[in-house]
Amino acid sequence: MAVSSESHAHEAGEPKRRAGAIAGPVLSLINELSKLPTIGPKTAARLVFYLLNRPRNEAQALADAIVAVKDRVQICSRCFSITEEDPCPFCTDPRRDSAVICVVAEAKDIFALERTSAYSGRYHVLGGLISPMDGIGPAQLHVKELVERIGSEQPREIILATNPNAEGEATAIYLARLLAPLGVSVTRLAYGLPIGGDLDYADEVTLAKALEGRRAL
Ligand code: ZN
Numbered sequence: 001m002a003v004s005s006e007s008h009a010h011e012a013g014e015p016k017r018r019a020g021a022i023a024g025p026v027l028s029l030i031n032e033l034s035k036l037p038t039i040g041p042k043t044a045a046r047l048v049f050y051l052l053n054r055p056r057n058e059a060q061a062l063a064d065a066i067v068a069v070k071d072r073v074q075i076c077s078r079c080f081s082i083t084e085e086d087p088c089p090f091c092t093d094p095r096r097d098s099a100v101i102c103v104v105a106e107a108k109d110i111f112a113l114e115r116t117s118a119y120s121g122r123y124h125v126l127g128g129l130i131s132p133m134d135g136i137g138p139a140q141l142h143v144k145e146l147v148e149r150i151g152s153e154q155p156r157e158i159i160l161a162t163n164p165n166a167e168g169e170a171t172a173i174y175l176a177r178l179l180a181p182l183g184v185s186v187t188r189l190a191y192g193l194p195i196g197g198d199l200d201y202a203d204e205v206t207l208a209k210a211l212e213g214r215r216a217l
Contacts, residue, residue: 026052078149080125080142082107090123097121099156103146103175105129105163109199113161116208121159124149129167130174138174146175150182157185159214164193176217187214 026048033044051059075081076088083089090096090110100121104110107125126141150158160175162168176186190213193202202210 079123080107080127080145081110081123095120098153100159101146101149101153101155101157102159102161104161104199105168105171106200109161109163112199112202112207113211116204116211118208118211119159121157122153122155126162126171129162130171131167138178141171143175143178147178147182150179150184155184157187159211160186160188160217161199161211163197163199164189165196172217186217188217189214 029048029051030041030044033039033047034041036044039047051062072084073082074084074086076083076086076091078087078091081088081090097120101124102113102119102121103124103126104113105126105128110123110125113119113123124142124146126143126146128136128141130137130141146158149155158175158179160172162171172188176188179186189210192206192210192213193199194206199207
């Protein structure tokens, strides 16, 4: 079925008043897509009308890919990145430098750093940042496991690549103090990243420069 997006554009903008006239599956998909971050009802409607104009196999491929990330992706027991195999390729690839561990808040930050092609060491995902107001302290993060890895893997350097915002800074300062007695060099990403921003949204050049300019804490 082909539906012109132009003819429905005004309806999509007024979902409440015209809801009764719009097909149930269309409303249902708009509702599901609207739950995603950065997707409002208007964008959701645009996506649904786009999909209506695409072949069925494309919609099936999208649906399959969404289900596959839930069925086939797990957490690496060593670095807490997301992976199909445990331990993950970041932990097992012999071409990666095992003497450097880059500490990030979330697995999505790894993908931002990998896009720079400026880093080829290991990773460690904290699973969040220290945020007393949200009740998140070191015990809620993979801090203990990081200390254990430093003991067993004996890295030369730990790069603290937490976001350059209040929680990211507090977490980096906490970790720098905690790790200081362990005899490992602790560095922090240099500024050049937008303050209050998100690693995930930084462009490759800014992030690569920040990696190059990392400094001892
Ligand atoms: Zn791993």
